[in-house]
Amino acid sequence: MSPIDQRLLDFADALGVRIEYRELPADRDGQYVHARRVIYLRPGMHGRHHRSVLAHELAHALWGDVPSKFGPVNAKQERRAEEWAALRLINHDDYRYFEMVNDGRPTGIALDLGVMTSIVKAYQGLLQRIGDTTYVDARMGAGQWHHRVEVA
Incomplete structure (x- = not known):
């Protein structure tokens, strides 16, 4: 188990979320059920797939996401979960x-x-390149970004 995998498991413990493995519908590799505080994962996924799905579902747990009948709400939750996972799984220098x-x-x-x-x-969607500087997860306002890199 890699250090990032251990950090994800530690984060699940800190949130009080259980992780269980079970068969899921064909269109799902993972699912967070807020009422039960449990993440269901498809068994047998390879390492990078497991890591990515777990991080994505942990984001849903962090935000307390529940499925909505309103499509744009679901789309926003999915985008936010994928971006949160990306910021936890990717080191900018790497x-x-x-x-x-x-x-x-x-x-x-x-x-x-x-x-x-x-x-x-x-x-990549979080990157903003301006001149010789790359910002990760830039927001409005001075100094509001996750990471900044000066390029020579």
Whole structure:
């Protein structure tokens, strides 16, 4: 088990969320059920898939997400969960290196980082490049960003 996998399990413990493995509908690899404080994961997923799905579902647990009948609410919850997972699973220095090595191709970057391509795409969506500076998860206002890198 990698250190990031252990951090995810520790985070689940801190949230008071159980993780259980069981068969899920064909269109799901994981599911968070807020009323039970449990994350269900499909058994047998390979490491990078398991890690990515677990982080995504932990984000739902953190935010207390419950499915909505209103599509835009679900879309917002899914985007937020994927972005939260990306910020926890991807180290920016590693990302920079693998982006260069893979000519920016998300699939190659994901393989090298040990996450799913959707996580890399979510991370890329958080990047804002302005001049010689790259900001990660930039917000309105001075100094409001997750990470900043000056490029020579």
